[in-house]
Amino acid sequence: MFEVIMLANNRLSLIQVGFCTLTLTGGAVLHLLDLRDVASWLWLSGACVVLVAVLADTIAALWRKKLGLDLIALVSIVGALALQENLAAAVIALMFASGRALEGYAEKRARDDMSALLSKAPRLANRYENGVVVQVPLTAVQPGDRLLVRPGETVPVDGTLMNGATVDESSLTGEALPVPYPPGVALGSGVINAGNAFDLLATSTADNSTFATIIRLVESARASKAPAARLADRYALLFVPLALGIAGIAWLLTGDPNRALAVVVVATPCPLILAVPVAIVSAMSRCARRGVLIKHGGALEKMAQVDTIFFDKTGTLTGGKARLVAVATDPSAQPEDVLRLAASLEQMSSHAIAQAVVGAAVERRLVLSTPRQVIEQPGAGLSGHVDGKEVRVGGYDYVSGTAEKPAWSTAPLERIGYDGAAGVCIAIDGKLHGVLEMADEIRLDSPRALRLLRACGVRRIAMLTGDRRDVAHTIACSLGIDAVMPEQTPSSKLAEIAKARMDGVTMMVGDGINDAPALAAADIGVAMGARGAAAAAESAQVVLLVDRLDRLAFAVRIAQQTRTIALQSVIGGMTLSMIAMLVAAYGYLPPVAGALLQELIDVAVILNALRVLRLDVATSEDGMPPGEVARLKEEHARLLPIIERLGSLADRADTMPSSVIREELVALNTLLRSQLLPHESDDDARLYPHVARLIGGEDSMASMSNTHREIFRLSRIVDRFANVKSSDGDPGASMLELRRTLYALDAILRLHFSQEEEIYHSLSS
Structure with missing residues (x-):
C-alpha cells in the first residue's frame, strides 16, 4: 500500500513540476509581450497548484499532532500571493515541487535495490x-x-x-x-x-x-515507511519558529513585508525534508545489497547508537551443527579406517550426529561401503556389518557394554566431557577401536565480526544462551566475550535485556524460535534469516539474509556513517539557510533570488545524502573470488587427515613397538613431503602475494610466511626421525622429542589453517 502511495506522490510531484515550469515559462513570455496581467494570472495558477498540495500535507501533519515541515513553504507561498508577488510565488512553487520530485527520485533509486528480489x-x-x-x-x-x-x-x-x-x-x-x-x-x-x-x-x-x-x-x-522524520522533526521544533521569528522581526523593524517574505522563502526547510529520509532509505538499500534487510528506518537510526549486543550461542556465534573435530583410535588402528567404517554404518541413520559423521568422511574423500543387517536403537546407536566386520557406533555404554575401558580411550573421553562436546564411540568386532569428538564449532566469521563491532564503538558484548555453563564459558573465552549468561530461559533472557536497556541501546542477535521474544524485547532485534527460524525473522527488525555474522558489523558501520551524513546535510543546509535568512532580513536578497538560492542548497543537500549509496562499496576485484576460497577450503579439508595422523601417532607412540612407529612415521613423512609441504610452498609463492595486495601495507602476510618457516622446520625434524637408522643416546629422550615435535606440528598446522581460512573468508565478503 505504501509503495502505491509513494508512486502516486512521485507522479504528482512530476506533474506539479511540469505544470509550474510551463506556467512560469509561459508567464515570462507573456510578460515580455507586455501582457502583464495575463502573465500574472498564469504565475498565480502555477503557485496555487502547489499551494493546494502543501496545504493538504500541512493539515495532515497537524492532524497527527506534528509540526509540519511544510509550514514555512506554505507561509512563503501565501505571503507572496498576499503581497501580489505572483512571480515570486510561482518561482517558490517550482522550487518546492522540484525538490519534492528530486526527493522522490532519490527514494526510488534507493528502494530499487531492496525490491530487486521480488522480480526474481x-x-x-x-x-x-x-x-x-x-x-x-x-x-x-x-x-x-x-x-x-x-x-x-x-x-x-x-x-x-x-x-x-x-x-x-x-x-x-x-x-x-x-x-x-x-x-x-x-x-x-x-x-x-x-x-x-x-x-x-x-x-x-x-x-x-x-x-x-x-x-x-x-x-x-517496503511497506513500512521509514520514520526518519523523527530526526528532522527534532530540528524543526527549533528551525520553524526561528525562521518565522526572524521574518517577523525584519518586517517589524523595517516595515517592509518583502524582507519578511524573502526570509521565509530561503527558510523553506528542504534540507530537513530531504536529507534525512534520502540518507536513511539509501542506507537501507545499501545494506540490502549486502544481504542485510532493515525493516524500517527507526531500526537503522537505533543501530547507529547501539551500546550493548547480546548474542545467542548455537547457530549464531557457532555453526549450529556438529562437526568432527578430533579422532582418537586404538594404537593398532588407523583413524581413516575407523572413520570410514563408522560413516558407512551411520549412512543408515537420520540422526544429526550420524549425518555429521557421514559428512566428515565424504569431506575426506573416503569411499563408504553399504552396511548390512543394520539395527538402530533410538538414542543409543547402531549396529551392523560393514565389509565383513561387526561394527557398533554410538554412546560409550551402548558400544562397550560391560567390557573394560581401554587405557587409550580415557584421555579423549575426558576431553569430550570438559569440552562439552558429543562423543561417538566405534567398536569393531566387539572391541572399542575409536572415539570421535563431535562439537558445534565457532563460526569462521564470529571472531572477525566481534572485532569489527568493537571497532564500531560497541561497549559491551554478552552471550545470552540456554546452553550449559561449561560449554558457554568455553565459547565465550575463545571469543573474548565480556559477559556470559548461560542456562537462560526465554523469560530470563527478557529480564537481562530489560536491565541492559536502562544503560543504553541494546541489540539481540539470534536464530531460533526461542530467541523470538528476546529479539522483540531488545531495541534492535537481529535474526539470522539465512537458515534461522521464521519466527525469529518475523520478530526482528533486522534480518541477515546471508549466513555471515560479519555483515552485522557492516550494517552497524553503515548506520553510523549514515547518521553522520544525515546530520552533516541537515546542519549544513540549515546553516546555509540561516545565513541566507540574515542576508534577506537586511534586504540584500529578494524573494525570487532567494528561491533560486534555496534550490541550490536543496540540490547540495540531496547529493550529500546520496553519498550513503557509495559507502563501503567493493567490487569483485577488491576481494578473493568465491571459487578460489572454495578451492582453498577444499584443499584444507583434503589435508586435514594428515594433520590428524600427527596427533594420533603422538598419542599412541608410547604403546607402540618401535618398528610400527617407524613404519607409520615413514608413511606420515611421505604424506608431508608429497602433499602438505607443496601446498604450503604454493601458498607462499602464489597466493600470499595476491592476498597481501588485497590487504595493503608493505608486508601484510609476513607473520603467515613466518609460520610456514616454522612448519618446514618441524617437518625437517620429522624427516630426520623417519630416515635415521639407529638412535644414539637415550631412546626415551628421542621418543620424547618425537612426540613433542608431532604435537607442535599438529598444533601449528591447525592454527595456521584456521588463520588462513579466516583471512580468505574476510576477503571474500
Missing part, C-alpha cells in the same frame, strides 16, 4: 514424474520431489544438490561472481543457476523455503 520470484518448477520432466506450479512441490533447474532459472525451493552446480547468489548476498558447489550441498532457494542444468532434491515446500521467507520480509520492509 519463481512461479513454476520442473519436476521429474515417471522419468519425464513436467512443469508444475510452485505450490505443488513437496519435500522429496526431484527437480530440474535449467540454466538461468531461479532455484524454486530449498533442496540438496544431486550433482555439482554453479549458482549466482548476487541477489541474496551481493557476491558478484558465480559460486561453485559440489553434490550433496544444501542449496537455498532464490539463487540463480549460472552454469549447466542440475537436479535438486526438494527439502521444503515453496511457502517454507528460504526465498519465500525473504520475499515476505522484503515486502514487509
Whole structure:
C-alpha cells in the first residue's frame, strides 16, 4: 500500500513540476509581450497548484499532532500571493515541487535495490514424474520431489544438490561472481543457476523455503515507511519558529513585508525534508545489497547508537551443527579406517550426529561401503556389518557394554566431557577401536565480526544462551566475550535485556524460535534469516539474509556513517539557510533570488545524502573470488587427515613397538613431503602475494610466511626421525622429542589453517 502511495506522490510531484515550469515559462513570455496581467494570472495558477498540495500535507501533519515541515513553504507561498508577488510565488512553487520530485527520485533509486528480489520470484518448477520432466506450479512441490533447474532459472525451493552446480547468489548476498558447489550441498532457494542444468532434491515446500521467507520480509520492509522524520522533526521544533521569528522581526523593524517574505522563502526547510529520509532509505538499500534487510528506518537510526549486543550461542556465534573435530583410535588402528567404517554404518541413520559423521568422511574423500543387517536403537546407536566386520557406533555404554575401558580411550573421553562436546564411540568386532569428538564449532566469521563491532564503538558484548555453563564459558573465552549468561530461559533472557536497556541501546542477535521474544524485547532485534527460524525473522527488525555474522558489523558501520551524513546535510543546509535568512532580513536578497538560492542548497543537500549509496562499496576485484576460497577450503579439508595422523601417532607412540612407529612415521613423512609441504610452498609463492595486495601495507602476510618457516622446520625434524637408522643416546629422550615435535606440528598446522581460512573468508565478503 505504501509503495502505491509513494508512486502516486512521485507522479504528482512530476506533474506539479511540469505544470509550474510551463506556467512560469509561459508567464515570462507573456510578460515580455507586455501582457502583464495575463502573465500574472498564469504565475498565480502555477503557485496555487502547489499551494493546494502543501496545504493538504500541512493539515495532515497537524492532524497527527506534528509540526509540519511544510509550514514555512506554505507561509512563503501565501505571503507572496498576499503581497501580489505572483512571480515570486510561482518561482517558490517550482522550487518546492522540484525538490519534492528530486526527493522522490532519490527514494526510488534507493528502494530499487531492496525490491530487486521480488522480480526474481519463481512461479513454476520442473519436476521429474515417471522419468519425464513436467512443469508444475510452485505450490505443488513437496519435500522429496526431484527437480530440474535449467540454466538461468531461479532455484524454486530449498533442496540438496544431486550433482555439482554453479549458482549466482548476487541477489541474496551481493557476491558478484558465480559460486561453485559440489553434490550433496544444501542449496537455498532464490539463487540463480549460472552454469549447466542440475537436479535438486526438494527439502521444503515453496511457502517454507528460504526465498519465500525473504520475499515476505522484503515486502514487509517496503511497506513500512521509514520514520526518519523523527530526526528532522527534532530540528524543526527549533528551525520553524526561528525562521518565522526572524521574518517577523525584519518586517517589524523595517516595515517592509518583502524582507519578511524573502526570509521565509530561503527558510523553506528542504534540507530537513530531504536529507534525512534520502540518507536513511539509501542506507537501507545499501545494506540490502549486502544481504542485510532493515525493516524500517527507526531500526537503522537505533543501530547507529547501539551500546550493548547480546548474542545467542548455537547457530549464531557457532555453526549450529556438529562437526568432527578430533579422532582418537586404538594404537593398532588407523583413524581413516575407523572413520570410514563408522560413516558407512551411520549412512543408515537420520540422526544429526550420524549425518555429521557421514559428512566428515565424504569431506575426506573416503569411499563408504553399504552396511548390512543394520539395527538402530533410538538414542543409543547402531549396529551392523560393514565389509565383513561387526561394527557398533554410538554412546560409550551402548558400544562397550560391560567390557573394560581401554587405557587409550580415557584421555579423549575426558576431553569430550570438559569440552562439552558429543562423543561417538566405534567398536569393531566387539572391541572399542575409536572415539570421535563431535562439537558445534565457532563460526569462521564470529571472531572477525566481534572485532569489527568493537571497532564500531560497541561497549559491551554478552552471550545470552540456554546452553550449559561449561560449554558457554568455553565459547565465550575463545571469543573474548565480556559477559556470559548461560542456562537462560526465554523469560530470563527478557529480564537481562530489560536491565541492559536502562544503560543504553541494546541489540539481540539470534536464530531460533526461542530467541523470538528476546529479539522483540531488545531495541534492535537481529535474526539470522539465512537458515534461522521464521519466527525469529518475523520478530526482528533486522534480518541477515546471508549466513555471515560479519555483515552485522557492516550494517552497524553503515548506520553510523549514515547518521553522520544525515546530520552533516541537515546542519549544513540549515546553516546555509540561516545565513541566507540574515542576508534577506537586511534586504540584500529578494524573494525570487532567494528561491533560486534555496534550490541550490536543496540540490547540495540531496547529493550529500546520496553519498550513503557509495559507502563501503567493493567490487569483485577488491576481494578473493568465491571459487578460489572454495578451492582453498577444499584443499584444507583434503589435508586435514594428515594433520590428524600427527596427533594420533603422538598419542599412541608410547604403546607402540618401535618398528610400527617407524613404519607409520615413514608413511606420515611421505604424506608431508608429497602433499602438505607443496601446498604450503604454493601458498607462499602464489597466493600470499595476491592476498597481501588485497590487504595493503608493505608486508601484510609476513607473520603467515613466518609460520610456514616454522612448519618446514618441524617437518625437517620429522624427516630426520623417519630416515635415521639407529638412535644414539637415550631412546626415551628421542621418543620424547618425537612426540613433542608431532604435537607442535599438529598444533601449528591447525592454527595456521584456521588463520588462513579466516583471512580468505574476510576477503571474500
